[in-house]
Amino acid sequence: MDLNRLYSKALNLIPVSADEGNTLYEEAPLEELMFVANKLRYIHNPGNVAGWMIDRNVNITNICFSQCTFCNFCRKKDSPDAYVTSLNDYIRKIDELFALGGDQLLLQGGMNPDIGLRFYIDIFSKLKNLYPSLKLHALGPPEIVYLSKKERLSFYEVLSRLVTAGLDSLPGAGAEILSDRVRKIVSPAKATSEEWLGVMREAHRMNLPTSATMMYGHIETKRERIEHLIRLRDLQKEKPEGHYGFVTFIPWPFQDKGTVLAEIQGIKSSYNGSDYLRLIAISRIMLNNIRNIQASILTVGKDIATLSLHTGANDLGSIMIEENVVSAAGVTNRFNASEMQLIIKEAGFIPGRRNQKYEFLE
Ligand code: SF4
16 A cells, blocks of 8 residues: 555545555554654644643542453452442542642542442532532443443433533543454453443433543554544544534553453563554544544653654643552553643643643633
């Protein structure tokens, strides 16, 4: 295939096919991919601002029946360190969040068989009553699928009851790789690809802002990564005109420390910096209808995140006060608000603090 023809197609925002994307991903020189992706970044986001935000991760519970083989966070119910976060703990953590200038909680956790929809409605309502300006970026498609089955309600019913209770936006958690071949091996008890996409389709119809993610670098093929991007692009095409849909795409590498996948099955993370940059670039090229691409500074660190801003990414995500999921699997990167802004400035951009809808705040 003629690479120049594919670059020109991408730069004209014409959807690149799976075969074409695969050719670019496998064969194009990294510097050429970076050049094209960087041009696309400015087509989608003119100007020199790179986004970042302050939010706090609080895990609702670490009890989870799913036992995904890449997860070192979940616990069984009878484990000595199993927990369900108490209201007092939320209050203390939210007070700290507001003191640091943030107003959003990323609320995630395991699929705890003892927790149903009523529990989430109660906790969301209580938090919103106590803190009316608090934003809840919470749960994810696997939990919505789980609650829908447990309560015998449609995805729409579950989502709309959670929105009424205070849900502001839906993270793209649990996408991993949208291939059922992969999911059957690494997360067989979790939502299928179609279920994950089905929840997001409903959220987009309701105009709930969502994000899309990819957790890669384990047992998937490169072709499956490309197909994952195409499935996201196809779903984004379906969203009603003017609705948020996927406001961003965030890829991050599998963190293998202490996971069943690495320790028992011998699958180590295949992450390396240049492959991450190729993935950021190919994501920008394939996702011609998702405006923002976020580099996961928490998992790839400062240097690769900085280069990502010249490779198609326009955002470094959150300083993420208290993160427990990827850090349980070996991540040690931590940045405060000043460090995040300095990293963006040193990369040659203006730091733009934003909210979950990618609206700049200052
Ligand atoms: S990744 Fe999520 S769903 Fe899977 S075991 Fe861990 S907490 Fe449970």
